[in-house]
Amino acid sequence: MRFLVHMKLFANVDGPENRYALTPASKLPVRAEEKNMVLFALSQLHANEMGPWHYLIAGIEGKTTPRLPCHNGVPFYDLVGKEPEHNKLNNDAMTSHTSFVVSALVQGCAKEGVFYGVRTLVDVGGNTGVASKAITNAFPHVKCTDLDFALGKDCAQRPQSGFCGRQCLRLCASFLHSFDDDNCIKILNKCREAIPAKGGKLIIVEIVVDIDGTPEFAWSRLCMDLKKWISSGARRELRMSGETSLQKLVLGTTI
Numbered sequence: 001m002r003f004l005v006h007m008k009l010f011a012n013v014d015g016p017e018n019r020y021a022l023t024p025a026s027k028l029p030v031r032a033e034e035k036n037m038v039l040f041a042l043s044q045l046h047a048n049e050m051g052p053w054h055y056l057i058a059g060i061e062g063k064t065t066p067r068l069p070c071h072n073g074v075p076f077y078d079l080v081g082k083e084p085e086h087n088k089l090n091n092d093a094m095t096s097h098t099s100f101v102v103s104a105l106v107q108g109c110a111k112e113g114v115f116y117g118v119r120t121l122v123d124v125g126g127n128t129g130v131a132s133k134a135i136t137n138a139f140p141h142v143k144c145t146d147l148d149f150a151l152g153k154d155c156a157q158r159p160q161s162g163f164c165g166r167q168c169l170r171l172c173a174s175f176l177h178s179f180d181d182d183n184c185i186k187i188l189n190k191c192r193e194a195i196p197a198k199g200g201k202l203i204i205v206e207i208v209v210d211i212d213g214t215p216e217f218a219w220s221r222l223c224m225d226l227k228k229w230i231s232s233g234a235r236r237e238l239r240m241s242g243e244t245s246l247q248k249l250v251l252g253t254t255i
């Protein structure tokens with residue numbers, strides 16, 4: 001127990017008996033906790049996610065992109081879409097993942113006045129719509145639409161509360177990291193076309209590989225970087241290394 005307390009997985013509880021409590025880290029794998037990562041962890045252990053790790057060495061040697069031989073070149077989300085059991089697990093995991101991110105997103109946007117003057121928002125890759133529901137609840141004047149094939153072919157665009165033509169704001173949360181640079185450029189250019197030249201906004205929510213700036217997050221950032229290279233071949237450090245390279249990426253656009 002001394003070891004586990006040192007690792008911050010348990011905390012000593014004051015009192016005459018030796019009693020221990022869970023810590024924020026050890027609450028994450030407990031289903032009964034409101035915010036837990038059980039479904040996300042299970043999704044990451046699925047064979048479609050684990051398979052490409054067997055090609056890590058070949059990938060480092062430059063012989064292949066680990067995902068390709070494992071999934072026969074089929075894009076990850078096409079693969080998931082064909083397997084109902086994995087599709088459900090993946091969507092449930094994303095729902096849980098989004099609930100972690102969205103409260104910080106809503107607070108940050110409120111503080112910075114991001115939604116001031118914004119009437120419409122499209123959440124690109126918004127999965128089943130958890131983020132857009134939370135945004136509509138917090139900012140009722142914003143009409144949100146989800147664009148995601150997790151919603152099924154018949155409702156690729158599902159309005160949470162109405163949809164009007166050109167959208168003031170596009171949100172790409174944990175979306176670009178699944179694509180290589182060429183496809184990211186295409187997606188960002190489409191976003192640029194979809195928002196008004198004046199007053200339009202694009203919010204990108206991604207883990208940035210900046211290990212010097214905030215060292216306490218370096219481990220998670222490097223793990224995510226490796227994971228995304230393994231699963232999609234994306235070289236995130238080039239794309240996400242800061243505002244300057246992002247501006248270059250969208251070919252001179254100021255975001």
Ligand SMILES: C[S@@+](CC[C@H](N)C(=O)[O-])C[C@H]1O[C@@H](n2cnc3c(N)ncnc32)[C@H](O)[C@@H]1O
Nearest residue numbers: 077094097098125126127147148149150173174
């Ligand atoms: C990593 S999840 C992110 C979900 C959510 N935005 C979040 O932050 O938790 C990526 C989402 O992008 C969707 N997606 C991937 N490729 C897509 C495409 N080409 N068109 C529409 N949705 C796509 C997937 O279905 C998935 O829901």
